[in-house]
Amino acid sequence: MLGRIAVITLFLGFLSLGVQSAQQDDQECGSFDEDQMLKQNNFAIPTEHQWVARIVYGKGFEGKIKNNGCLGVLVSKRTVLAPAHCFVQYNGVAEAFSVHLGVYNKSAPVGVRVCETDGYCTRPAQEIKLAEIAIHPEYDSRSLKNCLAVLTLQREAKIYPNVMPICMPPPNLMNETLVAQTFIVAGLRIFEDLRLKTWVNTLSRPFCQEKVKTLVTRGNTVCGYHARKEAYYLGAPLVGMQKKGRTTQNFYLVGILIDWGWDGERVMSSFLAIRNYMDFIQQNSHSLIVRS
Known part of the structure; x- marks a missing residue:
């Protein structure tokens, strides 16, 4: 069902909350x-x-x-x-x-x-x-x-x-590989109060499944190790950096965290790839x- x-x-x-602030550009992300x-x-x-x-x-x-x-x-x-x-x-x-x-x-x-x-x-x-x-x-x-x-x-x-x-995935990156890339995950954590961020180095699905057998991975997911030993709530966004010429322009959404597990002292996560x-x-x- x-x-x-x-x-x-x-x-x-x-x-209705009485929060007063000036509105920014509707296209800012x-x-x-x-x-x-x-x-x-x-x-x-x-x-x-x-x-x-x-x-x-x-x-x-x-x-x-x-x-x-x-x-x-x-x-x-x-x-x-x-x-x-x-x-x-x-x-x-x-x-x-x-x-x-x-x-x-x-x-x-x-x-x-x-x-x-x-x-x-x-x-x-x-x-x-x-x-x-x-x-x-x-x-x-x-x-x-x-x-x-x-x-x-x-x-x-x-x-x-x-x-x-957050900005959505740019068209020119829709078909680029998500493996062997460096992204950032940020969000609220399971064991601590303040919002944190860390690098995520993405790996192949077979490698992730070998290291953490219980980790949910599919053809529409991307997985990898966190650079820091921190576990995040499910749904934490994985973001990439979009450049324009030689300048980094903005962050864009790569995926959302759907599962994670421990490989010894390291955290490995699986993210649903939004572009699909x-x-x-x-x-x-x-x-x-x-x-x-």
Whole structure:
């Protein structure tokens, strides 16, 4: 039954947060700063990887999935992508309630300004309820094949320096290999509070399956080791760097984390490659941003 789930619509009331800020360009996405990118021994500060969204369930942040937490990635003002198994439970019911945007510390209260001990004072995180969850029609809950959900928010996200969509994969990179590449994964972590980032070196599927036999890998996934020994919530975005001429232009979305495991002291993750699902995403999304 769960392998053929179409669209689940949640009829929810609207929530309005009084967050005041100037709107940025509607076409702004994937903010990139070389100085920030190179500080890989530090946390992903509030103005880095601002597309990370925390999934909220009816009874709190934890769902009935591996390691309790799930993330999504903001791809437009009203669209978030996330793994399907964060929503579809064994009874076939989607239990998600809303998303939180702009979360830097997962333990901090939502809707209030927070100043951390590291010196960062962040804008209030936004909570936006879900209007609709579109599960890929060929999703298989047992194998995690086509494990993708497109979430429609009830209202537009307010865009400011710590909340911004990620750019979608550029057309000229759609057919490039995803193996033997270096990308970045960023998100909230299982064992710590602050958002982090780390390099991911991608490898062949046979190699990943040999090293971590339980890891979910398929033809539409990309896998690899984390440079740092950190485990992230499912749904953490894997991003690449798009260049224009000799200048790096922006980050773009490569994949979303659907499974991970340990190889000794190293973390290996598997990501659903987003470029394989652009038609489904476009059919269920609002105003995706693609840089040429």
